[in-house]
Amino acid sequence: MxxxxxxxxxxxxxxxxxxxxxxxxxxxxxxxxxxxxxxxxxxxxxxxxxxxHLSFDAIKKEERSLYIGATVRNAVAAGNADVLKYQPLLSQAMLAGASAQLRNKATMGGNLLQRTRCGYFYDISAPCNKRVPGSGCAALEGYNRMHAIFGASSSCIAVNPSDMNVALTALDATILVSGPKGDRKIPVSEFHRLPGTHPELDTTLDRKEIITGLVIPDNNFAAHTTYLKVRDRISYAFALISVAVAIDLDGTAIRDIRLAMGGVAHKPWRLTEAEQLLKGKQATVENFKMAAELAMKGAKAYEHNAFKLKLAPNTMIQALKTASGVKA
Amino acid sequence: MSKKHLENADMETAMSRVDGRVKVMGAAKYTAEVQLPELTYGVLVESTIGQGVITALDTKKAEWAPGVIAVISHLNTPGVPEYKLQNQDVIQKQLRVFDSPNIYYNGQPIAVVVADTFERARYAASLVKVTYAKQQSYSNLEDNLSKAVVPKKAKSDPKGFTTDFLRGKAEAFRDAEFQVNEEYIQPSEAHHPMEPHSIIATWEAADKLTLVDKTQGSQQTAASIAKSFQLPPENVKVLSTYVGGAFGSALRVWPHEIVAILAAKKVQKPVKLVLHRNQMSYMVGYRPYTLQKVAIGASKDGKIVGLSHASYGKTSMYEEFTENVLIMSRMMYDIPNVDTKYRIVPLNVSTPAPMRGPGEATGSFALECAMDELSYKLNMDPIALRLANYASQDPDKKMPWSSNYLKECYELGAEKIGWNKRKAQPDANQEGEWKIGYGVATGTFGAFRGGASAKATFKPDGTLLLQSAIADIGPGTATSMTAIAAKNLGLAPEKISFQLGNSTFPKAPMQGGSNTVATVGSAIVATCDNLKVELAKRAAVQKPEWKNAIAKNIKIVGTQLINSDDASSKVEIASLFSQDNLAELVVKGDAAPGEESKKYSFYSFSVHFIEAHVHELTGVVKIKNAVSVIDCGTVVSPKTARSQSMGGIVGGIGMALMEEVVLDDRTGRTVTASFGDYHVPVQADIPQMDMMFVNERDPYLNPMGSKGLGEIVIIGVAPAVANAVYNATGKRVRDLPITPDKLI
CATH class of the missing domain: 3.30.43.10 (Uridine Diphospho-n-acetylenolpyruvylglucosamine Reductase, domain 2)
Structure with a gap:
């Protein structure tokens, strides 16, 4: 250091x-x-x-949304009554991340900016375009079991490690930022970047800007949400695949649905096409399978992560089953 | 069976760990926590290539950094005197530290920065600039099988388990009606004890060295260091009072220890060197990546006709590492035709080390999975298959077992886990999304005993201090020794204290290979007997009938010495001191094994049962229930025995489901070095565990009736898990760990 x-x-x-x-x-x-x-x-x-010590430590239920300050600790947000009542998916995702000790310390703003856990990013003797732009990517032909299957580039195949970010993406959160030019709002789907030719940039946040909080719009998902994280051990391990599901269910009909995946891309991976397919349909395993197949369109595996091409749809089907209560 | 065996509830009420309180309170000082005046801090600089030569080492920036006292490398090392005595051409015993610019593996220590604080040393270490003439490194076993060699050890120890072996006919499995012929892979596993390896080296004088060091043998470390630095043996003192786990990683002197001693010589101040967690993957050994080929042939009734077992393990370029992977295949089952072959492949990796259940844990994974595979081919219950091939004596040594309660283990465990719920067909038992399976596997490890001594200091107030150089790496040695002494003497355990981990204390072996209780416990019994005889001699001054008292009948009860042969003849302990105006009584005792190993074959045994649930879509494995039944002779300290067994099961679950040191074979560099990438089980991964002990005395190994425990509690756990996963899913995973991706 x-x-x-x-x-x-x-x-x-x-x-x-x-x-x-x-x-x-x-x-x-x-x-x-x-x-x-x-x-x-x-x-x-x-x-x-x-x-x-900035005063961004409030959680407030507002008229049509829920506000969470940037310095609220993950553990506090995950256990907050309003979060549990209005956005339980967020709580589930946060509790699936890190360990109790880390959640006590980590903040919402910090979690949004969490950097990849790619082993080559951490090993300063290895080439890494994210760490040293232009030095190359050791993961492309290296040990890439944990790496991306969506949206990667020849510069970087790392994934965003956050669970919270996956839930925020499914829930259409907006990130509140403040900078020299004043305040602005960034939809979470535009907050995290794909690597392209500039993997050193994780987000669209300007270097001079700070995150002050985030806002999640109200929805009708609270009764049917699931965050399913598949990992090598039950706690304190990053996702092989994670899936966030939020369904607005009318009997067995899907009125509305949100789907996002973690452990698959440089940013939380929103599955809009699969959402479109399921919207208005019956919650059946058959439909879940179709949606999962559609979700995998364009996926590309590397030497050690081909299993994700199967684990991702399987995890998605299971998460949909759990969220909807449909068993067969 | 009469209830002699111990179950969970019996053990919970037993004596607690004598040093439990200081450990839980944080009052026990481990090596890295020891502070000395004038202490300086060393941080290693490592190679970042797998093979080559250092062509330039620029240390200027590091030397100029704040707080830096010295940067030491092959360019300015004070040198290790022993190296000059060694022939450069013969295979080296250890990596020669800072002896040349040659690089043999990625992560090799090439320099050390010593500074006034740890942080400054670490920062300065990042400023050392190394230039290499790089060569291609080779670290993948399968790609380099053509380089496999017969270890030199096979020549020096022709009866050992590394020599090619044949009993009966070779490859007799080929003639059998039912055959299994498969390959199994045990990846490298890091020991990762909770406490990282640490050392504080202090040169008290030009020829006198004191080390505070994490080691499994204070005397063996002292002797090794004395030899390396050509010092009088009595001038090297090693203290290792508390060791926070080791699992075999501290059975020898490693390069970082030599580095700290060299650095302390150079800066003429004590140097503390603590390894980073990531360095624990390659600086202090690991269970070596091993490929095994196992073939078994059996007749319809399950009788095994032939077994062939070959093992190929990684070792370093500079040193030969071997372990007893093939031992179980030669002695576990009554098989007429057995052939085994052991090879090692020298690669650009650091030298492996024995890791809990060394050899056997790896070998049992292959053998006990192959047995399970055979049981399905035969459509025979896996326990019945093992019983059909039960060896009533050691088929390898052709000697009777000293004791063997395997049949009781199978019976007790099957009942406890509910073996009757197991479906004979795989993938036939499901509850909701979860597939359910049951698996069993057997473990064994030699029951060893060596020579040791102990010293007792007894005081008029009835307090007893016992001392031995033995380490306690976690099993609770002070507790079990206190229990042995308390039982022998009749003294209350609270009156006894046991000191260990000091090379100046009486002779003890390293704590490894499950022999501490047998070896040091026997010395404690001898010492306590000597103490009683000495007390009786003094009692005879007051009451002549004590002349005839024999140790076995003498007990200390309350403040009195009692002879059970002559209950009326009691003496006050205090009076035995006052009559001679003695402040304390010091007695020593020695114990060594006799001729018993020429007559009997000594092994401990275990049988592990696992109930595993596997998710149908995600491949996630949950261990729902674990039962281990253990034949380790008489249990001398039930509560710590139970704890040690729990640790073994946890280690076995880690081995089965998640532990793997992965190298990037392009560079030979470890990619799963951190605790974020190298997974060991967390509490939530661990199920209900039932530890049961047969608790039948071994009549021959030692006076306590015990056999070793530390290894057999992990040996066989991983195959039991793999077998349960197969029973649940019909998927046979032969390369550990069994991660979700292998089950979907």
């Missing part, structure tokens, strides 16, 4: 000012990812701007 300055700020404006004047500064909140990356020498910010 390099030497760095530490500055605690008490206003969003001060945080933005620090980022504006120092291109190598980074925000720190829970630090559960950044500090790790600094210890590995993957990231070496010369200044840490501590945003833990």
């Amino acid at each position: 390099n030497n760095f300055q530490y500055k605690r700020v008490s206003s969003p404006a001060a945080a933005i000012a620090e980022l504006s004047k120092d291109p190598a500064a980074k925000l720190v909140a829970g630090g559960t990812n950044l500090i790790d990356l600094m210890k590995y020498g993957v990231m070496a910010p010369d200044k840490l701007v501590d945003v833990n």
